[in-house]
Amino acid sequence: MSPRPVGSRPTLALVAETAGTSVPTVSKVLRGGTDVSAETRAKVMDAVRAVGYTRPGGTKIDGAGDESGLSNVLTLVVTHFEGSWANLVTAGVGREAATAGLDVVMTLAEPHGDWVSRVLRRRTVGTIGALVDPNSAQFNALSAAGVPMVLIDPMSTPPSGAASIGVANWDGGRMAAEHLLSFGHVRMGVVAGHARHLFSRARVDGFRAAADTASSGEATVSVVHGGWNRDKAAAATHTLLDRDPGITGIFACSDPMALGIYDALNARGLRIPEDVSVIGFDDLPEAYCVSPGLTTVRQPTTELGAAAVRLLIDLSRSEDGGPRRPARMELATELVVRASSGPAPATAALRR
Template identity: 35%
Template sequence: MPVSPRRATLATVAASAGVSVATVSKVLNGRSDVAPATRSLVQSLLQRHDYVAPSPRRAKAMTLSTVEVQFDVDLNAYSTEIIQGAVEAGAEVGVGVVVSIRRDSDRTAAWARDLMAAGRKALIAVTSELTSGQLSAVSRAHLPLVVIDPLNLPRARMTSVGSTNFAGGLAATQHLLSLGHRRIAYIGGPATAACNQARLHGYRAAMEAEGVPVLPDYVQTGHFRYTYGVAAAATLLDLPEAPTAIFAGSDETALGVMEAARGRGLRIPEDLSIVGFDDTQLAPRASPPLTTVRQPLREMGKVALRTALRLAATEKIDSHHVELATELIVRGSTAPAAPDA
């Protein structure tokens, strides 16, 4: 039986099942006076039609429209900045923000329908890797979606918000080169992540422009997390020819690099210069304060929420991908390379 692309109603499901609307309503409400075979047929058709039950009582009780900001990893300083921006933008227009963590394995076929049933006007997914099936589920549920720093770029058109990651990677590496460093390594996030690839390309472009070779061992990719920064830096600093400078793909990773360096008795920045990325609250509080590429995380949260609301209102948007400018912030974790480096 063909499934209508429109949002299904009780009448749609009833017609497909060959029963009355009242029978479908009984199944939805868990009534016992429905034959088992009929109940099974109606339930399967409700799922096939992606039926989302209206919640008039809940709608009347709600004082705010809500947008869900969803992460697939534990929250950190980066997440906090994104959330702050989204909450501020929501408060400006009377929209509430609900924050959740939903692992990839939790994004089942009913995931998007459940969000719509909960009354969400839109979904903002942060640093998530969404499959084509998950994107289709969102589309079928008519749930507007905006992704911040997507970890993959699926073929389906997807609205996203990010920053000028390539320019940021370029500026970070040029800064280290200007200080006389030539043995510069890069520690980034997931190899397939679009933001990581852009930062890595910026790093490579700066090195190539100066005619400085990039040694294969000098590029490490894994996760934008503290523990990975410790592990990857340990690998780099144990090389026979260790780097004199490391560009880390996030502030959290950079703090891990600092820890690995201190564990080997290295001084920062005298023995090792470090540059991070994000400029979260961690950066100025590090010891020494971290030189980093400022990513406008709060503004990214604001832009994502405003864009999501425009999609929910079926307004036309100017671009399906927005990049906000990055800026190099020089602090105490970088210094000129030693004369013999």
């Protein structure tokens, strides 16, 4: 391979030479072309990483449309379409995109599916991933193609250089614990999502920290995992109370899982909040439609989508020397008190 002059930018020709293929083939891979073998695609992406190639100046927000008319499009990549959280994020993305003169194309990131190639096949100003967990190879492919990406609440530590936006999850967990402690609850439970998810761990950690600090070690916190699913959360709640029937306050790391806690407590003949207080996380429409109304930690879900669009626009414009926002942004959370939380019952320790 010919040495690259010091200070020069890696080129497609250098990538092609490193991969042992042609410039048109490299270009085809970076456009998401389907008529390239998996072996060749892997060689090209290995070469991209080896030489540090990134395409300069992707499609700009204020640029003229290309012949396909898709230059004013952004891509929203999601792992699922169902549920209030996904709908609210999509609404925020759609409204902010419309304000910026952009249209939104949605792409489903199925397990083991090649969603990156589908994104690369269209001209786009960038990509927003909601609860998407891109690996380094996927992120590098987008970066090499000049497609900026913003992650909304990444499930694991993002690849180096990835921009992300989320909420103050740790602080939300802290507020939930402090609220229960203020009502005299000292035996508490947490129904978390998945143990490996960053935002679930942060909510649990914030809850634990508040319990440890405010109660001088007198409070106990038991944690089970409900997999972000109502039925699994109900089963996890039964496990939690079988282990410790004296628990009087339960924090769910999402509102849908809080509904599973409601189901389990109802099945056991326990009243909310007279016997057990329940706090959720999200403040989805379900939180104020259920009876009793769910005390929950509100995250600004629609604003998450809108802020992700603004950050993506900034990233696109930064290629022209404009100001660039921080790689990580966090929006504030707040506690919304409703009827599902109240004083700890004096007879809780006698329950069996």
